[in-house]
Amino acid sequence: MSATLTKTPSTAPSAAPLPAVPARRTGRNTSVVIVGAGPRGTGFLERLAANLPELYGDRPLDIHLVDPHPAGGGRIWRTEQSPLLWMNSQAEDVTMFTDETVDIEGPVRPGPTFAEWAGLDGRTFPSRPQQGAYLRWVYEGARAALPASVVVREHRTRAVRVSGPREGRQRVWLEGRAVPLLADLVVLTLGHLDAEPDAEQRELADFAKRHGLLHLPPDFTADTDLSALPAGEPVLVRGFGLAFVDLMVLLTEGRGGRYEGETYVPSGREPVLYVGSRRGVPYHSKIGYTLEGERPPLPRFFGPAQVDELLKRPGPLDFRRDVWPLLDKELGWAHYHRLFTAHPERTTAAWSAFEEKYAAAPPGGAELDALVASAVPDPADRFDPDALDHPLDGVRFDSSDALQDGVRRHIADDLARRHDPEHSPDLAVFTALLSVYGQLVRLGDTGDPRHWWHGFFSFLASGPPGPRLRQMLALSRAGIVRFLGAGTTVEADEERGVFRAHSVSVPGEWTEARALVEARLPDPTLEHTGSPLLRALHEDGAQATAAGLLAVDPVDGRILERGGRPHPRRFALGPHTTARAGAAFTRPRTGGVAFRQNDATARTVLAFLRDLSCRAPLSARVPVGPSA
Numbered sequence: 001m002s003a004t005l006t007k008t009p010s011t012a013p014s015a016a017p018l019p020a021v022p023a024r025r026t027g028r029n030t031s032v033v034i035v036g037a038g039p040r041g042t043g044f045l046e047r048l049a050a051n052l053p054e055l056y057g058d059r060p061l062d063i064h065l066v067d068p069h070p071a072g073g074g075r076i077w078r079t080e081q082s083p084l085l086w087m088n089s090q091a092e093d094v095t096m097f098t099d100e101t102v103d104i105e106g107p108v109r110p111g112p113t114f115a116e117w118a119g120l121d122g123r124t125f126p127s128r129p130q131q132g133a134y135l136r137w138v139y140e141g142a143r144a145a146l147p148a149s150v151v152v153r154e155h156r157t158r159a160v161r162v163s164g165p166r167e168g169r170q171r172v173w174l175e176g177r178a179v180p181l182l183a184d185l186v187v188l189t190l191g192h193l194d195a196e197p198d199a200e201q202r203e204l205a206d207f208a209k210r211h212g213l214l215h216l217p218p219d220f221t222a223d224t225d226l227s228a229l230p231a232g233e234p235v236l237v238r239g240f241g242l243a244f245v246d247l248m249v250l251l252t253e254g255r256g257g258r259y260e261g262e263t264y265v266p267s268g269r270e271p272v273l274y275v276g277s278r279r280g281v282p283y284h285s286k287i288g289y290t291l292e293g294e295r296p297p298l299p300r301f302f303g304p305a306q307v308d309e310l311l312k313r314p315g316p317l318d319f320r321r322d323v324w325p326l327l328d329k330e331l332g333w334a335h336y337h338r339l340f341t342a343h344p345e346r347t348t349a350a351w352s353a354f355e356e357k358y359a360a361a362p363p364g365g366a367e368l369d370a371l372v373a374s375a376v377p378d379p380a381d382r383f384d385p386d387a388l389d390h391p392l393d394g395v396r397f398d399s400s401d402a403l404q405d406g407v408r409r410h411i412a413d414d415l416a417r418r419h420d421p422e423h424s425p426d427l428a429v430f431t432a433l434l435s436v437y438g439q440l441v442r443l444g445d446t447g448d449p450r451h452w453w454h455g456f457f458s459f460l461a462s463g464p465p466g467p468r469l470r471q472m473l474a475l476s477r478a479g480i481v482r483f484l485g486a487g488t489t490v491e492a493d494e495e496r497g498v499f500r501a502h503s504v505s506v507p508g509e510w511t512e513a514r515a516l517v518e519a520r521l522p523d524p525t526l527e528h529t530g531s532p533l534l535r536a537l538h539e540d541g542a543q544a545t546a547a548g549l550l551a552v553d554p555v556d557g558r559i560l561e562r563g564g565r566p567h568p569r570r571f572a573l574g575p576h577t578t579a580r581a582g583a584a585f586t587r588p589r590t591g592g593v594a595f596r597q598n599d600a601t602a603r604t605v606l607a608f609l610r611d612l613s614c615r616a617p618l619s620a621r622v623p624v625g626p627s628a
Helices: 039-055 114-118 128-144 199-211 242-255 304-312 319-342 351-360 366-375 385-389 400-418 425-443 452-461 466-477 532-539 593-615
Strands: 031-035 061-066 150-155 159-163 170-174 181-183 185-188 214-216 234-238 258-260 263-265 272-276 481-485 489-493 498-502 511-513 515-518 558-560 566-572
Touching (some): 031 039, 039 061, 039 128, 039 593, 061 170, 159 532, 185 593, 199 489, 234 498, 304 319, 319 351, 319 452, 385 452, 400 481, 425 452, 425 593, 466 481, 566 593
Parallel strands (some): 031 061, 061 150, 185 566, 214 515, 234 272, 234 515, 272 481
Antiparallel strands (some): 159 170, 170 181, 489 498
16 A cells, blocks of 8 residues: 655755755865765765764864755655655665664664654555655754764765875866865765666667657656657567556556556556566565564574685685575575474474484585475475576466466465465565675675676565555556566567567567567666766776676775775765665664665774874864855
8 A cells, every 4th residue: 555644753855955054164174075865875974973973073074965866865765756656665664774783883873764754554655755755854864963063065966077096185076067076085875877778778779760669768767758658559668677567657547547446447548568578477576464483593504604705715706606505595494494483284394303404405406405305295385496586487378368367367376475474484585585685795796797686686575565566467457568478578670660579478479569668777887877977987997897886895885996906085885886785775673784884884984084184284174164
C-alpha cells in the first residue's frame, strides 16, 4: 500500500539553499568540498557533525556542498516528482541514523526511522517525495548540529573538474563559473549517474532517427519524457526490474487509469508494453512477514576471516573462482539453518549432525550437494541459486498466450511464497545477502566485471513491493502489459523500418514496434559516465576497475591512482566506486555498511584537517567575520 504523509515534524523541506551560517572565517580557513548533496552527502555530513567535537573542536572550517539538486533528497529523492512513484522499502525499514549495530569509531547518534518520523504504519511503502522530505529533515538536522565555527555553503550547480597537486589545495571547478572553489580536501558523494550511450545505444538511436521511430535509452524513469509514447500502440521494453515498474506506473495510473480491486480500468491513453529481459520475469517480491524465532548466526562462512584470506592472495580476484563459492555456502547456511530449526518436519537429519558435515564440506562441491540431498528430501526445500536466478531456463511455450499464462502463474506463485512464513528460509537468505554485501565492501574489486553479483542480489533482495506485482498482474489481464519471455533480444530491422524482439521462451515468435524503451539505469562506468567530473578524474590518473568502477581505498574511501597509490586529498563514496554499499540509507539494526563508510571517511577527513589547521600560521586564521 502507498502512504499519505500525515505529519511533517520539524522544518518542512525547501528547494532553496539554506543560508550560510555566520562564523569566524578568512579566505585561508581549512575547507572541504563535498560534491553530491543527496542521501550519501547528507549521511557523510551527519557523520562529520557527529565526529567534529572530538577530532576538530571549534576550529574554523568551511564546508562547500555542490549539487544542482536540493540538498537532502538530491536528484533521485527530490520532492518535486510524481507521488505515484514509491520507495522500494517499507517505512519501518528506512533510517538515516546509526545504532549500536553499526561498527564505527565515532559516536552513535540514534534517530527516527521514516515511519517514526512521519507517524506512518511501518508496513506502508511511502512515495519518493515523502522520502525526500525525510532526507531534507535529516540534512537540516546535520547542519544544525555543526558548531558556529563551521560555515556551510550550498552551490546549486555541477562540479566538472578537480585539479591541484597531491600535497596542496585542490581546485573544484563548477559549471558556468570562472573561479574554482579552493579546498584542502574533496569528497565525492555522488549518487546514481547518467551515462553516455554505448555503441549499441548509438546504433539504435541512429536507426530510430532514420526511420522516424522512438528510442529511449537507459535513464532514470522519473526524468524521462514519456509523452511521445502513443496510446494504444505497442512499445518494446527491455528490462524487467524496478525501472520497468516505474515506467508501468507512469504510463498507466500516470495517464489516468485506476484500479478497482484486482481489476485495472484503463483510461484509453495507455500504450501496450511488451516487456522482456534476460530472466523474463520481474524481480522477486518484497517479503511480507518477519523472521520469528532463532535467526541464523551470521557471518559464518563469509566473514572477516575469509575476507582477510582473500585480501592476502596475490593478483586479482576471480569472482566465480575465489568469491562465489564462499557466498554460495554462506547463503545456503542461512537457508538450511532456518529450515532445520523452524521446519524440522521437512528434513531427515538432526541439525547438529547436518551442521557439522556442512561446515566440513568444501564450498560448491559434490560432497555438499550429496549432503543436502540426503537430509532435505524435497528439492523445493533446497537452496538452488541457479534456479532462483533463471526461473524460465529450459521452459518453452507453444504460443505467446501460453507464455502470458505461464509468467502470470510465476508472479502469483512468487507473491504467495514471499508472503508465507512456511517459506521462511527465503527470509533467512535475505538476511545473509545483507551480511554478505557488507563483507564484500572490504574487497573493493571483487573480480566480477559484469556485475553479476549485484544483479543477483537485486533480483532476490531488492524487488518491488507486493502491491506493485499485483498491479502488474491486473495490467497483464487487461492486455496493457505483455510478457516477451527470457533471453529477450531486440534487433533493428532496416528492411521493415521497425524494432523487432523475440525470446527463447517462444521459439519463432517475433513482436514488432515503432518504439523501444531501455528500462534500466545507466551503467555506472568511468568509460561511459555522463559526469565530466569523473571522466576528468580518470583522465588525470584515477584508477578504474575492469568493471568500470572508480577504485577507492576500502578503509577510508581515498581515491586510488593508477598503481594503487591513494590520493591524500580526494575521497569518494557511492555506487560508482569499488566500495559500493547499496543504498545510502538502510534498515535499522542491520549494521549500516554505508554508515560505517561515512564514519571512517569523516574521521579521516577531520583528522587531516585538524593537523593541517594546527600547522597553519596563526595569522592565516584570524577571524574577520562572515563573507558573502
